[in-house]
Amino acid sequence: MNKISPSLQALKRIAQSVPTPFHLYDRGALIRRAQGLNQAFAWNPAYREYFAVKATPNPYLLEILKAQGCGVDCASLTELMLARAVGFQGEQIMFSSNETPAEEFRLARELGAIVNLDDITHIDFLRENGGIPRRICLRYNPGGDVTIANRVMGRPGEAKFGMTREQIFESVKRLSALGAREFGLHAFLVSNTTDPAYYPSMARMLMELALDIHRQLGAKVFMVNLSGGIGIPYRPQDTPVDIAQVGRGVEEQYRALIAGTPLHPMRVVTELGRYMTGPVGCLVATAIHRKDTHKHYIGLDASACDLMRPAMYGAYHHITIPGKEDWPLDHCYDVVGSLCENNDKFAVDRMLPRVDIGDLVVIHDAGAHGRSMGYNYNGKLRCAEVLLNEDGSFQVIRRAETPADYFATLDYPGLPR
Numbered sequence: 001m002n003k004i005s006p007s008l009q010a011l012k013r014i015a016q017s018v019p020t021p022f023h024l025y026d027r028g029a030l031i032r033r034a035q036g037l038n039q040a041f042a043w044n045p046a047y048r049e050y051f052a053v054k055a056t057p058n059p060y061l062l063e064i065l066k067a068q069g070c071g072v073d074c075a076s077l078t079e080l081m082l083a084r085a086v087g088f089q090g091e092q093i094m095f096s097s098n099e100t101p102a103e104e105f106r107l108a109r110e111l112g113a114i115v116n117l118d119d120i121t122h123i124d125f126l127r128e129n130g131g132i133p134r135r136i137c138l139r140y141n142p143g144g145d146v147t148i149a150n151r152v153m154g155r156p157g158e159a160k161f162g163m164t165r166e167q168i169f170e171s172v173k174r175l176s177a178l179g180a181r182e183f184g185l186h187a188f189l190v191s192n193t194t195d196p197a198y199y200p201s202m203a204r205m206l207m208e209l210a211l212d213i214h215r216q217l218g219a220k221v222f223m224v225n226l227s228g229g230i231g232i233p234y235r236p237q238d239t240p241v242d243i244a245q246v247g248r249g250v251e252e253q254y255r256a257l258i259a260g261t262p263l264h265p266m267r268v269v270t271e272l273g274r275y276m277t278g279p280v281g282c283l284v285a286t287a288i289h290r291k292d293t294h295k296h297y298i299g300l301d302a303s304a305c306d307l308m309r310p311a312m313y314g315a316y317h318h319i320t321i322p323g324k325e326d327w328p329l330d331h332c333y334d335v336v337g338s339l340c341e342n343n344d345k346f347a348v349d350r351m352l353p354r355v356d357i358g359d360l361v362v363i364h365d366a367g368a369h370g371r372s373m374g375y376n377y378n379g380k381l382r383c384a385e386v387l388l389n390e391d392g393s394f395q396v397i398r399r400a401e402t403p404a405d406y407f408a409t410l411d412y413p414g415l416p417r
Contacts, residue, residue, distance in 0.1 A: 003236070003279060003282075003318060003364045003365065004026045004029055004279065004280060004281075004282060004364070005320065005322075005325075005362070006024065006026075006282075006284075006322070006362070006388060007322065008322035008323040008360065010388070010392065011024075011284055011322055011360050011362070012360070013394075014284075014386055014388075014394050015284070015286075015360065018384050018386055018396060018400075019384075019400070020284055020285050020286040020301055020302070020360070020383075021283060021284060021285040021286070021300070021301055021302035021306050021383045022283075022284055022383050022384040022385065022386050022400070023281055023282070023283055023284075023306075023366060023367075023370055023371045023383065023384070023385045023386065024281060024282050024283075024284050024385075024386045024387075024388055025056075025061060025277070025280055025281045025367055025385065025386070025387050025388065025397075026280045026281070026388050027064060027387055027388060027389050027390060028389075028390040029279070029280040030061065030064055030065070030276070030277065030280045031064060031068060033275070033276055033279070033280065034049065034064075034065055034068035034069075034070060034276065035068060036243055036244070037049055037243055037270070037272070037275075037276070038068065038069060039244070039247075040243045040244045040246060040247030040248075041247050041250070041268060041270070042247075043247070043251045043254075044251070044254070044267065044268045045265070046265065046267035046268075047267070047268055047269060047270075048069065048070065048071050048092075048267075048269050049065075049069075049070045049071065049269070049270050049271075049272060049276070050070070050071040050072055050073040050093075050094040050225075050269055050270065050271045051065050051070050051071070051072050051073065051271075051272065051273065051276055051277075052073045052228055052271050052272065052273030052274075052276075053072050053073060053074050053075070053079040053082060053083065053273075054075055054076075054079065054273060054369075054372060055273030055274055055276070055277055055278070055368035055369055055372060056273070056277040056281070056367060056368055056370075056371070056372055057078075057079060057082055057372050058371075058385055058397055058398060059082055059085055059086050060387060060395075060397040061277065061387075061397070062082065062083070062086045062088075063086055065276070066086060066087065066088065066092075071088060071091070071092040071093060071094065071269075072086075072088050072092065072093055072094070073094045073095075073096055073271040073273075074093060074094070074095050074096070074097075074108075074113070075095075075096055075097045075098075076097065076104065077101070077103060077104045077107060080093070080095065080104065080107050080108060080111060080113070081107075083111070083113075084111060088111075089111060089112060090111070090112040090113070091112065091113070091114050091135075093108070093111055093112075093113035093114065094113065094114050094116055094137070094225070094269075094271065095108035095113040095114065095115050095116060096116040096118075096137075096139070096186065096227075096271065097116075097118065098118040098119070098160065098161060099118075100118070100122065100125075102125070102128075102129040103129075105125070105126050105129045105130045106129050106130045108130065109126075109130030109131060109133065110130070114133075114135060114136070114137055114184065114223075115130075115133060115136055115137065116137040116138070116139055116184070116186050116225070117136060117137065117138050117139060117171070118139045118161060118162060118163075119139075119163060119167075120163055120167045120170060120171050120174075123171060123174055123175060123178070127178060132175060132178040132179050132180055133180065134179065134180060134181050134182065135180070135181070135182045135183075135184070135222065136175060136180050136182075136183060136184070137183070137184030137185070137186050137223065137225060138163065138168055138171055138172070138183060138184070138185060138186065139161060139162040139163060139186045139187065139188075140162050140163060140165070140168055140185055140186065140187045140206070140209065141159060141161060141162025141163060141164065141187065142165065142187070142189075142205065143164065159188075161188060162186075162187060162188075165209070168185075168209070168213070169213065169216070169217065172213055172217055172219050173217060176217070176219060181220065182220045182221075182222040183213070183219055183220065183221050183222065183223075184221070184222060184223035184224070184225055184267075185206045185209055185210055185213075185221060185223070185224050185225065186206075186224075186225035186227055187202060187205065187206060187225075187226075187227060188227040188228060188229060188271075189202060189229065190229045191228075191229055191231070192229070192231030192232070192274060193229055193230065193231050193241075194230070194231050194232070194233060194238065194239065194240065194241040195241075196241055196242055196245045196246045196249060197249065198229060198230065198246075199226050199229075199230065199246045199249065199250050199270075200246070200249030200250050200252065200253050202226050202227075202229075203224060203226060203249075203250045203253040203254065203268070204253045204257065206224040206225075206226070207224060207253060207254065207257040207258055207266075208257065210224060210258075210263060210266070211257065211258075211261065211263065214261075214262065214263055220263070221263055221266065222266065222267060223266065223267040223268070223269060224266065224267075224268055224269075225269050225270070225271060226250070226268065226269070226270050226271075227270070227271045228270070228271050228272050228273055228274065228275070230243075230246070230272055230274075230275045231274060231275065232274060232275060232278045232279050232365060234315065234316050234317060234318065234364075234365050235316055235318065236318055241275075243275075250268060254266070254268065273368050273369075274368040274369065276368070277367040277368045278365050278366075278367050278368035278369075279364075279365055279367065280367045281365075281366050281367020281368070281370060282362050282363060282364050282365070282366050282367070283302060283306055283307050283362070283363040283366040283370060283383075284360060284361070284362055284363075285300040285301055285302035285306075285360070285361045285363065286300065286301050286358065286359070286360055286361065287299070287300060287355050287356065287357055287358065287359045287360075287361055288300065288301050288357065288358075289357070290355070290357060295334055295349075296331070296332060296333050296334070297333065297334050297335075297336050298333045298334070298335050298336070298352075298355045298361075299336055299337070299338065300335065300336070300337055300346070300361055301338075302337055302346075302363075302383070303337025303338055303339045303344050303378075303380055304337055304339055304341070304343070304344045304345075304377075305337075305339065305374055305375050305376065305377060305378070305380040305382065306337075306370070306371070306374060306380075306382070306383050307346070307363060307366050307370045307373075308373050308374075308375070309369060309370075309373070310345060310346050310347070311341070311343040311344055311345065312373075316347075317346060317347070317363050317364060317365055317366060318363075318364040318365065319335060319346065319347055319350060319352060319361060319362065319363055319364070320361075320362050320364065321352060321353050321355060321359050321360070321361060321362075322359075322360050322362060323359075323360075324353040324354075324359070327353035327354065328353065329351040329352055329353060330351070330353070330354070331351070331352055331353065331354050331355065332349055332350070332351055332352075333347070333349075333350055333352055333355065334347065334348050334349065334350070335347040335350060335352075335361070338378075338380075339377060339378050339380070340378055341377075346363055371383070371385055371398070376401075376406060379406060381400060381401035381402065381403070381405070381406060382400070382401045383400050383401075384396055384398060384399055384400040385397045385398035402416075403416045404416040404417055
């Protein structure tokens, strides 16, 4: 099983000082993923992974990735502030936002980030709020369907992100007149795919567009940004993507299209989030209730406020009961939280070993879009984040919220302060 599996002893040791639920991240596993990704693209000397901060916005994790040479992809004011606090600066930051407020453009320009424009109308808005940089990136939406090996993988034409081909060319002309001299191209077409052909196909599309821009407009395209989209195997039987194979596929496209042209050397970059942190994190909870009516329910001290993907998307997250890994999967449960919503379910009709009250429950692959998508519905308080080190020690990298945190924005007598 390609999932981190902390031992029952390790989890009990943590739970003695950090009450469940909590999100747990494996430091060593995160470092290994960053190193494997860097190795896969080592053929491109200027390669950089711009970690998608939205996936797991914790400065301690960003610090680990920074030490591995990663940059950050930010999409909001507070994400830019996080990047600044961790020490990212200049072109270590990619700013890929949409419907962007003026203050966010101004901070991105102050930090020297590479601005990734989502729409042609943002050109004048950026000029008035921060100014046009010498280097700028443009977000491309080809429309239609994304088809690889006769299989439809996505429908970018239905997405709100990016510009048409005609708008990309017009943007290059307008930005050149305003002082921009080098351009990047970016696209995001598919989410959570483990098909190794996706990135090479994306690279080919962007590199061909870069060549057309150079031939027709004489503009320098210094970078193609393959964005995110590479997924993880949420189910144990699924095959993880071979990132080395992906890197070789992109290299083949580069050598066929860019090597030997005036655009060489061109930087290839990525903006992975889920791929980087998803498998290195899990949500740890405790079984606190069992209910037997028309179905059998196991109630946890966690809820969709701690991991909303199953409730929001019907997404599968593998569940294990530490200490019972070898027990038969002979009980059928719905694993649920305590929200006043019937979709507050981590699993439906899931075969598990017998779950007893007090058992720890591990919900896997929650390291991306887990704690970051947390919310306070029903007045639920968001849980802690814990980092498990290679030597078995651990540290709390975000404490759990308290009632005082929940009421902090209310000026009303009698509430906790």
